[in-house]
Amino acid sequence: KGLRLKAFPIVLYNSDLLLGLGASVSLYQYDGKSKDYQWKMYSDFTGFTGGAISILFHFDIFSIKIANQPFHLYGYAKYKRARFMPYYGTNNTDAKNNFDINQVNDSNKYYHTYEAINPHFYFTITTPLLWGRAKNYNKEICLVFGASIENNYNTNSTDADNIMHNSKQFAEKPYGYIGGSLFSLTTGLNFDSRDYIPNPYKGTYNEALIE
Numbered sequence: 001k002g003l004r005l006k007a008f009p010i011v012l013y014n015s016d017l018l019l020g021l022g023a024s025v026s027l028y029q030y031d032g033k034s035k036d037y038q039w040k041m042y043s044d045f046t047g048f049t050g051g052a053i054s055i056l057f058h059f060d061i062f063s064i065k066i067a068n069q070p071f072h073l074y075g076y077a078k079y080k081r082a083r084f085m086p087y088y089g090t091n092n093t094d095a096k097n098n099f100d101i102n103q104v105n106d107s108n109k110y111y112h113t114y115e116a117i118n119p120h121f122y123f124t125i126t127t128p129l130l131w132g133r134a135k136n137y138n139k140e141i142c143l144v145f146g147a148s149i150e151n152n153y154n155t156n157s158t159d160a161d162n163i164m165h166n167s168k169q170f171a172e173k174p175y176g177y178i179g180g181s182l183f184s185l186t187t188g189l190n191f192d193s194r195d196y197i198p199n200p201y202k203g204t205y206n207e208a209l210i211e
Contacts, residue, residue: 120150
């Protein structure tokens with residue numbers, strides 16, 4: 001019962017992204033008697049010495065009521081800066097294509113990595129078609145509506161030695177290379193018969209959604 005905070009360190013290693021350091025934090029409130037949390041939030045952050053960053057923020061709010069009708073708001077916001085795995089030269093170590101090494105002005109001789117940023121926001125609003133939990137029933141059928149916006153943009157290009165070069169791909173920017181936005185809507189139904197959401201003993205959770 002009450003407000004609780006939990007935090008954990010994150011330490012990992014990836015041969016392309018190198019050392020990753022971060023933290024995971026969750027914060028929630030529970031009244032000691034309801035089937036659900038009042039609200040719950042979760043976040044983690046990880047940064048790599050190779051240049052990648054990942055930030056995540058989840059929110060889960062069960063205690064919204066409008067005209068005595070319960071609503072459940074769920075969603076997340078994400079941000080990633082991804083440095084894609086490099087592709088190396090003919091002996092798998094060179095930044096340059098040895099077959100074209102004499103073509104000094106040929107930008108195609110470099111093997112490139114590139115970087116992309118990816119912000120993403122998603123949410124759903126759920127409400128029982130029957131009064132469900134408002135009348136302390138364990139089973140309910142809910143209407144779900146949600147929306148999402150996701151962006152993906154390529155931001156720069158380097159060769160395998162991490163030296164900036166205007167590669168032919170980056171200079172000409174072919175269709176789709178820069179990235180763009182993706183919008184989506186979600187609707188459908190879910191059925192929830194769990195007896196106690198923080199730690200269910202029995203019941204199921206099922207969704208039938210169209211996106």
